[in-house]
Amino acid sequence: MPIDHKRINPPEDAVPYKLFTKLNTKSSQEQYQQILDKNQIRKDGRHASEHRKIYMKTGVIAHAKGSAYIEQGQTKIVASVFDPREIPNRLDYCLKGEVYCDFKFAPFSCPKRRLHQQDSQEKEYSSIMKKALEAAICRHEFPNFQVDVYVLVLHNAGSALSAAITAAGAALASAGIPMFDIITSSTLAIQGKDVLLDPDFEEETLSEIAIEKEHGIIVISVLATHDQISHFHQVGNLPLNVVSDSIDILHKSCKEIVPLVQKCVIRSVLAGISET
Amino acid sequence: MPLCDAEKTFVLHGVDANMRIDGREREDYRPMELETDVVSHAFGSARLRLANTDVLVAVKIEVDSPFPEKPFEGKLEFFVDCSANATPDFEGRGGENLAVELSNCLASAYRSNEALDLKKLCIMKGRKCWKLYVDILLLEVGGNLFDAVSIAVKSALYNTQIPKIKSIHVDGSQIDIQVCDDIFSCTRLDISGAPLMVTVCKIGEHCIVDPNAAEEQCSVGAVVVAVSRGCLSTVLQTGTGSFHPKTLKECLKLGFSVAQNLEDSLMETLGEIKPNQDVGFLK
Amino acid sequence: MAESFRVLHPIKYYRDYIASNVRPDGRGLHKFRPVLVNIGSIQTADGSALAKVGDTTVICGIKAELCTPKPECAREGFLIPNVELPPLCSPKFRPGPPSDEAQVASQLLANIVKNSKCINLQELCLFPEKLAWCLFADIICISYDGSLMDACIIALMAALKSVQLPVVDYDPAADSRLVNEEEKKSLNIKSVPICSTFSIFDEKVVLYDPTDEEESLCSSTFNIVVREDQLSSVHKPGGAPISDEKLFECIKVSKERASTICKLIETAIHENNT
Numbered sequence: 001m002p003i004d005h006k007r008i009n010p011p012e013d014a015v016p017y018k019l020f021t022k023l024n025t026k027s028s029q030e031q032y033q034q035i036l037d038k039n040q041i042r043k044d045g046r047h048a049s050e051h052r053k054i055y056m057k058t059g060v061i062a063h064a065k066g067s068a069y070i071e072q073g074q075t076k077i078v079a080s081v082f083d084p085r086e087i088p089n090r091l092d093y094c095l096k097g098e099v100y101c102d103f104k105f106a107p108f109s110c111p112k113r114r115l116h117q118q119d120s121q122e123k124e125y126s127s128i129m130k131k132a133l134e135a136a137i138c139r140h141e142f143p144n145f146q147v148d149v150y151v152l153v154l155h156n157a158g159s160a161l162s163a164a165i166t167a168a169g170a171a172l173a174s175a176g177i178p179m180f181d182i183i184t185s186s187t188l189a190i191q192g193k194d195v196l197l198d199p200d201f202e203e204e205t206l207s208e209i210a211i212e213k214e215h216g217i218i219v220i221s222v223l224a225t226h227d228q229i230s231h232f233h234q235v236g237n238l239p240l241n242v243v244s245d246s247i248d249i250l251h252k253s254c255k256e257i258v259p260l261v262q263k264c265v266i267r268s269v270l271a272g273i274s275e276t
Numbered sequence: 277m278p279l280c281d282a283e284k285t286f287v288l289h290g291v292d293a294n295m296r297i298d299g300r301e302r303e304d305y306r307p308m309e310l311e312t313d314v315v316s317h318a319f320g321s322a323r324l325r326l327a328n329t330d331v332l333v334a335v336k337i338e339v340d341s342p343f344p345e346k347p348f349e350g351k352l353e354f355f356v357d358c359s360a361n362a363t364p365d366f367e368g369r370g371g372e373n374l375a376v377e378l379s380n381c382l383a384s385a386y387r388s389n390e391a392l393d394l395k396k397l398c399i400m401k402g403r404k405c406w407k408l409y410v411d412i413l414l415l416e417v418g419g420n421l422f423d424a425v426s427i428a429v430k431s432a433l434y435n436t437q438i439p440k441i442k443s444i445h446v447d448g449s450q451i452d453i454q455v456c457d458d459i460f461s462c463t464r465l466d467i468s469g470a471p472l473m474v475t476v477c478k479i480g481e482h483c484i485v486d487p488n489a490a491e492e493q494c495s496v497g498a499v500v501v502a503v504s505r506g507c508l509s510t511v512l513q514t515g516t517g518s519f520h521p522k523t524l525k526e527c528l529k530l531g532f533s534v535a536q537n538l539e540d541s542l543m544e545t546l547g548e549i550k551p552n553q554d555v556g557f558l559k
Numbered sequence: 560m561a562e563s564f565r566v567l568h569p570i571k572y573y574r575d576y577i578a579s580n581v582r583p584d585g586r587g588l589h590k591f592r593p594v595l596v597n598i599g600s601i602q603t604a605d606g607s608a609l610a611k612v613g614d615t616t617v618i619c620g621i622k623a624e625l626c627t628p629k630p631e632c633a634r635e636g637f638l639i640p641n642v643e644l645p646p647l648c649s650p651k652f653r654p655g656p657p658s659d660e661a662q663v664a665s666q667l668l669a670n671i672v673k674n675s676k677c678i679n680l681q682e683l684c685l686f687p688e689k690l691a692w693c694l695f696a697d698i699i700c701i702s703y704d705g706s707l708m709d710a711c712i713i714a715l716m717a718a719l720k721s722v723q724l725p726v727v728d729y730d731p732a733a734d735s736r737l738v739n740e741e742e743k744k745s746l747n748i749k750s751v752p753i754c755s756t757f758s759i760f761d762e763k764v765v766l767y768d769p770t771d772e773e774e775s776l777c778s779s780t781f782n783i784v785v786r787e788d789q790l791s792s793v794h795k796p797g798g799a800p801i802s803d804e805k806l807f808e809c810i811k812v813s814k815e816r817a818s819t820i821c822k823l824i825e826t827a828i829h830e831n832n833t
Contacts, residue, residue, distance in 0.1 A: 006657045008669055010639045014626035014693045017725060019344055020738040061702040062614035063649045063771065074602060078701055080647045102654055104645065107697040108604035108620025112345075116643065116657075124380040127373075128512075135518040150647035150654075152699070154618060155601045210389040214507065228518035232499070234511040237390040240532050243508055244525050251521055 016112055032206050036194050051198045051253055054260055058174040058268040066175025070167040074157035079167040081175040084145035097142035101130040102150045109156045125161050132165050132221040132231035138178040147177055158200035159187040165221045170261050174268040184257040185221035186250045190238060197253055214238055218246050222254035279493050287494045291479045302484045303534060312435040312549055320436025324428040328418025331425055333432040340407035350397020350405040352386055354379040356412045363417040378425060385471040385502040385510040392470055400444060403451055419488040422500045426473035427542060433470055434546050437462035471504035472539050474531040483527050485534050501531030569776055577764055591768040591816060596823055598721045598831040606722030610714035614704035619714035621696045621722050628684055628691040636683020636691035640668050642698045642711055649703035668711055675752040675786050682747055686729050705770040706756040708782050716751045717824050752786040753817035757809050762799040783810055785817040
């Protein structure tokens with residue numbers, strides 16, 4: 001790897017100590033069997049179809065136009081939105097404004113240390129987020145301008161992408177960017193016959209591996225008022241009917257988050273009014 | 277070239293009447309030409325021409341060490357290169373976003389072990405494995421890139437020959453791998469699960485497959501459906517539009533059935549290809 | 560009205576305020592902003608802390624990895640502090656490689672940590688020449704509003720104090736390592752350096768704990784690092800000069816503040832453990 005002259009460099013051969021623990025010997029099958037008991041109750045006491053509790057707050061970053069902090073179970077994410085600015089290096093006029101998304105995991109946010117440069121997963125998440133948010137923003141309201149949305153994951157305990165989209169939506173709303181609707185997002189992990197809503201990190205990782213033939217992860221984001229799915233993303237190996245059923249489950253779960261985001265946005269508006 | 281409103285209306289009416297501007301029905305593909313084994317230095321290659329879309333895929337193989345968390349698995353990496361000649365939009369750095377999107381989509385479609393069993397690429401547990409580099413070169417863009425690329429990648433992997441290992445010497449941390457001397461004794465990959473992607477485009481009230489460049493401009497949203505062994509391996513949305521859940525389900529259903537037909541005809545075609553056929557534009 | 564005046568003539572705006580011995584945010588000239596410390600909220604890290612100084616929020620996560628020591632110091636482990644100023648925290652920063660300010664902050668922080676000898680790197684070595692701990696301390700600014708170094712050091716020191724490292728059995732003959740995660744021990748932190756930032760406005764007025772706006776309007780900003788009632792370092796990179804007596808005054812104040820903040824960190828650690 002090339003040396004990064006702009007940072008303080010660690011020794012090159014550093015490896016995570018987790019590789020040398022005794023617990024590392026369990027196979028993924030064994031790990032998976034412990035995730036759900038016979039009564040569909042998960043390790044953390046949730047039912048398979050139960051979403052984790054969400055805590056949300058806007059206005060956490062002093063100099064951002066809009067910002068939001070979300071805590072979904074242990075997953076902690078901050079999102080910030082800045083004033084629209086002219087699109088850099090662009091000569092022709094474009095009718096619709098652009099959205100720039102930057103998704104980043106903090107180096108210490110995952111069990112394995114992340115690097116400072118954006119890796120391919122972060123790039124993929126950035127582009128998914130961009131597509132999900134573009135459908136929610138009235139881009140014709142600010143032609144030739146660009147809105148920057150930044151997301152930083154402080155602690156990834158699963159479903160980071162959907163939590164990030166929900167937080168970014170709240171940040172956009174609190175920044176006063178014109179939007180069609182509040183955007184919420186939800187994740188589903190499937191392994192065999194088990195369907196887990198809002199998976200944590202372990203459940204998410206295990207659902208990506210083929211333990212049973214049918215496995216996968218689905219993330220959707222929804223504009224609830226108009227019943228529109230602004231983004232849909234699935235990976236894994238799932239039959240068509242399972243995916244169709246999952247859309248309904250996720251759609252419902254996304255709708256349940258809406259009042260929470262609404263409350264949060266209303267609170268930030270009220271705070272703004274009382275200030276002036 | 278951006279279309280004017282009148283042209284867009286024409287395309288839309290055509291889709292409505294199930295008679296698209298190039299005479300196809302909504303579920304029809306354009307004619308395809310497929311060649312394999314076109315790049316002599318690669319371990320496997322394929323070139324696909326789907327009407328105006330032209331894609332060249334080459335597979336390279338190297339010996340690498342596996343990821344510490346997946347000691348039993350080999351590695352697979354996709355790299356998309358957009359030729360500046362492919363479309364005027366690719367001048368400068370214009371193609372970069374598309375290239376990233378394509379390679380991400382391929383990577384997530386192949387992520388499941390059901391799609392391509394990476395365990396077959398393991399040489400020695402935790403120490404050595406094969407790494408496949410799949411290089412995709414877009415020569416010309418005439419719409420429907422995702423489908424064309426997935427077909428070309430599958431064909432190239434079908435064509436790929438992995439050298440047989442004769443012996444492995446382990447001396448402390450040094451591992452010496454001897455490859456079989458006979459260049460014709462190679463193993464082939466099992467590509468029965470390699471996913472095919474179908475782009476379903478929503479134009480007006482209807483969904484179509486294989487949109488050409490003009491139809492792509494008229495669509496409000498598109499879904500890429502990757503199908504492997506009768507299951508969906510990846511679904512993602514391209515473009516900016518949003519879908520009603522019902523429409524989305526219809527799109528998935530259409531994409532799924534079209535992909536299965538496509539899979540059958542592709543496997544039939546690949547079966548017809550005999551070794552050492554002397555065809556191809558680079559030969 | 561006042562807002563547009565602030566934007567158009569920021570210096571004049573500040574001068575008017577400072578003439579009546581008060582700052583636009585309501586603080587007196589010699590007042591610090593409230594400090595908040597939260598420890599151990601990130602479970603994926605081996606140690607973590609969040610520090611808030613006014614509206615400046617900084618989070619530090621420490622991840623430990625195993626590595627081989629450098630041949631020139633075969634008995635030492637590593638502590639790699641990196642300050643990250645992501646575009647998220649302020650409109651001042653753009654995406655891409657670390658800005659100059661982030662590089663300066665990282666280096667300054669590394670120097671402070673090294674000079675104050677708060678941690679003995681030899682204790683991070685598990686077996687000479689073979690195995691050592693490498694502590695990655697990533698300090699990320701979430702909200703930027705001046706006095707960055709103060710918050711960074713508080714976050715780093717609090718995070719270091721909360722680090723729990725597993726016990727490693729190393730067999731040099733077979734080069735085998737076994738990590739026992741059930742048995743953990745904390746680091747031995749010898750001393751806690753505390754940094755205080757000051758700005759000089761109009762070449763004579765000293766503002767304590769400046770905000771981002773104040774820092775950008777002031778002609779000079781300097782840091783004083785104090786460790787256990789002793790002056791550790793003064794970092795004043797040029798700018799307007801300052802008289803001896805004012806500097807001594809600042810050092811005195813920094814010492815008082817340092818002992819309060821040290822107590823704060825101790826309380827936070829204590830609360831986290833119980």
